[in-house]
Amino acid sequence: MARRDQEAGLNLHDDLDAISEKWWLDARVVKPSLIPDVLYHYTDAAGLAGMLANGTVWTTDYRFLNDKSEFIHTRSVVKRVMDEVGFTGVRAKAKDALDAAIERYQLADTSEDAFVFSLSEHKDDLSQWRGYARDGMGFTIGFDASELHRVSLPDEGRYTFSKIEYDEERQFSALKKAYGEFIAVMTRDRDGSDSWNKTVSDAGRLFDWTAASRGALNKHASFAGEREWRVLHYAEKSADGTLVRASGLRLVPYRELALHDTGEKLPVVSIGIGPGFTEAAIGDAVRTLARQHGYDVDVYFAETPYRRV
Numbered sequence: 001m002a003r004r005d006q007e008a009g010l011n012l013h014d015d016l017d018a019i020s021e022k023w024w025l026d027a028r029v030v031k032p033s034l035i036p037d038v039l040y041h042y043t044d045a046a047g048l049a050g051m052l053a054n055g056t057v058w059t060t061d062y063r064f065l066n067d068k069s070e071f072i073h074t075r076s077v078v079k080r081v082m083d084e085v086g087f088t089g090v091r092a093k094a095k096d097a098l099d100a101a102i103e104r105y106q107l108a109d110t111s112e113d114a115f116v117f118s119l120s121e122h123k124d125d126l127s128q129w130r131g132y133a134r135d136g137m138g139f140t141i142g143f144d145a146s147e148l149h150r151v152s153l154p155d156e157g158r159y160t161f162s163k164i165e166y167d168e169e170r171q172f173s174a175l176k177k178a179y180g181e182f183i184a185v186m187t188r189d190r191d192g193s194d195s196w197n198k199t200v201s202d203a204g205r206l207f208d209w210t211a212a213s214r215g216a217l218n219k220h221a222s223f224a225g226e227r228e229w230r231v232l233h234y235a236e237k238s239a240d241g242t243l244v245r246a247s248g249l250r251l252v253p254y255r256e257l258a259l260h261d262t263g264e265k266l267p268v269v270s271i272g273i274g275p276g277f278t279e280a281a282i283g284d285a286v287r288t289l290a291r292q293h294g295y296d297v298d299v300y301f302a303e304t305p306y307r308r309v
Contacts, residue, residue: 012195013202015185020206023178027214028152028160028232035149038269039119039229040140042132048139048271048286052293054256055265058245059115059233061253062216074107074215077168081175087183094186098179101204107212112234113242114216115255119143121227124302128226129274136276136306139286142297147267148231148259159233159257162217166224175211182207233257270298275306 041057051057063071082102087095120128129136152161165171182203189199216232235242235255244251259266271286286299 012185012189012199016182016199016202016206019178019181019185020210023174023210024213026174027165027217028162030149030162032146032149034163035145036121037145038123038142039121039145039148040123040142040272041117041119042128042138042140044134044138048141049289051141051266052268052289052295055260056256056258057117057231057266058254059117059231059257061242062114062116064250064252065116070215070219071107073220074211074218077171077175077215077218078102078107078211080172081179085176085179090187090191091183093191094183097191097200098182098186098203098207101200102207102211105204105208107208107215112236113253114213114232114234115257116216117231117257117259119145119229119231121229123270123272124275124304125226126275126304126306129276129302129304129306133274134276136274136302138274138276140270140272140274140302141266141268142270142272143259144267144269145229151259151261152231159231159259161231162229164223164226164228164230165218166221168221171214171218174214178210179207231257231259265294268295268297270300273299273301275302275304277301 043051047058082099085095086092122128123140123142126136129138133139148161152159186199186203189196217230219228233255242253242255244253246252271290273282273286283299283301290297290299
């Protein structure tokens with residue numbers, strides 16, 4: 001009996017793992033018709049110079065993003081699923097066990113860290129100049145979005161490239177469906193069997209991973225104006241290649257990532273100069289910097305009216 005329970009547990013784990021993978025793939029799939037021609041990354045002078053010189057971008061550990069509300073939002077959606085989805089009989093027992101396991105993990109139990117590089121559909125947005133580009137004294141780097149998508153496809157597999165989901169009902173619906181599928185697998189095991197505790201633990205950990213991985217592509221609707229897309233990739237905890245930089249008073253883990261598969265330049269098509277600059281000569285400096293590193297790109301000044309606050 002114990003051996004049969006053990007073998008059944010292995011099969012259940014594979015099924016739980018498959019559900020988790022399915023819902024992660026669902027989050028990352030993007031229709032080519034929805035991809036803009038160009039996506040923009042807001043940065044400062046050091047960021048611009050570093051990316052052009054090195055041919056890589058800095059991806060930030062998801063846990064160290066400036067906006068801590070992302071974690072709170074994702075947890076609130078998970079809590080809503082747990083509170084609003086109900087079952088009876090055997091499934092109710094499975095739900096109680098899964099809910100307890102999810103509470104233990106709380107988007108934290110993962111063997112990998114997620115690293116994020118953010119882009120926007122807006123080339124000239126005042127709130128993003130102020131928030132992400134030195135209060136208007138920064139730059140936007142325009143990336144060929146179709147190239148970012150091509151390199152992210154499964155046969156390349158360098159990273160995930162997808163649009164942020166701001167609609168909470170769609171966020172909730174996806175996690176609700178995944179949650180129901182986890183419950184369905186758990187009810188195939190028998191409460192009290194030798195494998196039950198492991199099934200519960202596996203289900204809680206894998207649902208937590210599903211929620212956390214989808215959460216990296218979910219934000220609250222109040223941020224919808226940013227029209228954000230993300231490059232997202234994963235690295236094992238403490239893996240070689242993870243570095244730490246100083247950002248004000250904070251230490252921020254990051255990894256360098258090449259957004260191409262040729263070992264050459266980044267797919268940069270334009271550089272925008274922030275509305276905080278007043279001297280025209282900055283345009284010459286930007287063009288010289290681009291040529292210095294082999295980039296022949298459009299350089300433009302932001303047209304957004306600017307007033308320092």
